[in-house]
Amino acid sequence: MRTIRRGIAVTLVVGCALWALASARAGSFDDASTARRMLYTAGAVTANVVPVAGSLVEPKCLPGYFFCKLTFAAGSVLFAGESLVMSGGRDMDQSRAILYRGFSGDWVVTPRDIAGDTRPQVLPEPPPPSGEHPEGSGGFVPPPR
Numbered sequence: 001m002r003t004i005r006r007g008i009a010v011t012l013v014v015g016c017a018l019w020a021l022a023s024a025r026a027g028s029f030d031d032a033s034t035a036r037r038m039l040y041t042a043g044a045v046t047a048n049v050v051p052v053a054g055s056l057v058e059p060k061c062l063p064g065y066f067f068c069k070l071t072f073a074a075g076s077v078l079f080a081g082e083s084l085v086m087s088g089g090r091d092m093d094q095s096r097a098i099l100y101r102g103f104s105g106d107w108v109v110t111p112r113d114i115a116g117d118t119r120p121q122v123l124p125e126p127p128p129p130s131g132e133h134p135e136g137s138g139g140f141v142p143p144p145r
Helices: 002-023 034-049 065-086 092-103 111-115
Strands: none
Touching: 034 065, 034 111, 065 092
């Protein structure tokens, strides 16, 4: 048991040290030296799999970014099914939007995310439903009085 705790502690310390080194930004990922790119890559791997490290990139992801995204995807299947059942199978747009948010977006943190060039999207906004018009050209019209 002590060995497991010691291994977790060492992993967290090394991950945080790599994160601190990688977060010292000196420009974009393309302009970085080979050593700095390696640090960015190590920080990305750490953020993907080490608990709490993923929350430094995306505050919603405490168990590591990849596991967080996997949890959101599994939850979206459950919630889309529940939405479909509760609507009696008539609201397919809502179920599609829920599945889109769960499965689209970035599944892993990249070194460019660590460098600050991009930001991962764990839950991107869904596109408008297929039957919806752009704002200002239609949509909901209140009934006449």
